[in-house]
Amino acid sequence: MIEVKNIRKSFDGVEILKGISTTFEKGKTNLIIGQSGSGKTVFLKSLIGLFTPEEGDILFDGKNYKDLSDEEKRDLRTEIGMVFQGSALFDSMTISENVMFPMRMFSNKSKSEMQDRVDFVLNRVNLVDAHHKYPAEASGGMQKRVAIARAIVMNPKYLFCDEPNSGLDPKTAIVIDNLIQEITDEYNITTVINTHDMNSVMEIGEKILFLQNGVKAWEGTNKEIFVTENKAVTDFVYSSDLFKKIREVYLKELEG
Numbered sequence: 001m002i003e004v005k006n007i008r009k010s011f012d013g014v015e016i017l018k019g020i021s022t023t024f025e026k027g028k029t030n031l032i033i034g035q036s037g038s039g040k041t042v043f044l045k046s047l048i049g050l051f052t053p054e055e056g057d058i059l060f061d062g063k064n065y066k067d068l069s070d071e072e073k074r075d076l077r078t079e080i081g082m083v084f085q086g087s088a089l090f091d092s093m094t095i096s097e098n099v100m101f102p103m104r105m106f107s108n109k110s111k112s113e114m115q116d117r118v119d120f121v122l123n124r125v126n127l128v129d130a131h132h133k134y135p136a137e138a139s140g141g142m143q144k145r146v147a148i149a150r151a152i153v154m155n156p157k158y159l160f161c162d163e164p165n166s167g168l169d170p171k172t173a174i175v176i177d178n179l180i181q182e183i184t185d186e187y188n189i190t191t192v193i194n195t196h197d198m199n200s201v202m203e204i205g206e207k208i209l210f211l212q213n214g215v216k217a218w219e220g221t222n223k224e225i226f227v228t229e230n231k232a233v234t235d236f237v238y239s240s241d242l243f244k245k246i247r248e249v250y251l252k253e254l255e256g
């Protein structure tokens, strides 16, 4: 579980995060949504320690990040998996080497133990026979699976995904969403996803945090987002006619 308490972050005197508090539960896919510029990336980067908020607390399973020693911070980093926007694979390494990379950096496992773990996670993301390929030889969807395999290879407690569906076709995006949700549930990971994909919101939004201009404008589940009357949410999520219609059908079904 990650607890966020009243975090504030400014750049050059301009406040970007204006006192955000929330809780992300273990075993759940937690989504952050909001307009471009609302502060989603700054928020995510603050959670993983790339930005230091001026105020507020971030607790990882009860441990306040601020109070950790440098060594404890290093240990915490090994418990965090990250799926970067655009996958961020190393072009000069094979898929197998890419996935092994975090273990080579941060673990004392033997070569054969590492290879066994690579085989296991590549199998888990349904990538068999791809070990010796290079990223350039893989499709966008395959690259994303490799990025997920690399993110979970160290058995993380926390998984952060920045726009995991960007650049993917809708069908592949659903496959990736489902994979992230299954892995989150199976390994009881606290997963936080930055997304613009309203389909993900509807499908895997077990908890949704809606940011607007650096504040939490709403939070709830993908069931609650259908029924909320919060104007900021409805203006944003139901700006497309398609999602407006889906909402109408859902609300009618609830009535009937």
Ligand SMILES: Nc1ncnc2c1ncn2[C@@H]1O[C@H](COP(=O)(O)OP(=O)(O)OP(=O)(O)O)[C@@H](O)[C@H]1O
Pocket: 011, 016, 034, 035, 036, 037, 038, 039, 040, 041, 042, 043
């Ligand atoms: N390193 C930085 N220095 C100064 N300002 C920054 C920095 N990073 C972000 N900002 C500002 O913070 C605001 C929020 O940016 P952020 O990238 O978090 O938005 P976002 O919601 O992730 O947008 P998008 O959906 O387009 O990725 C923007 O006004 C941006 O210019």
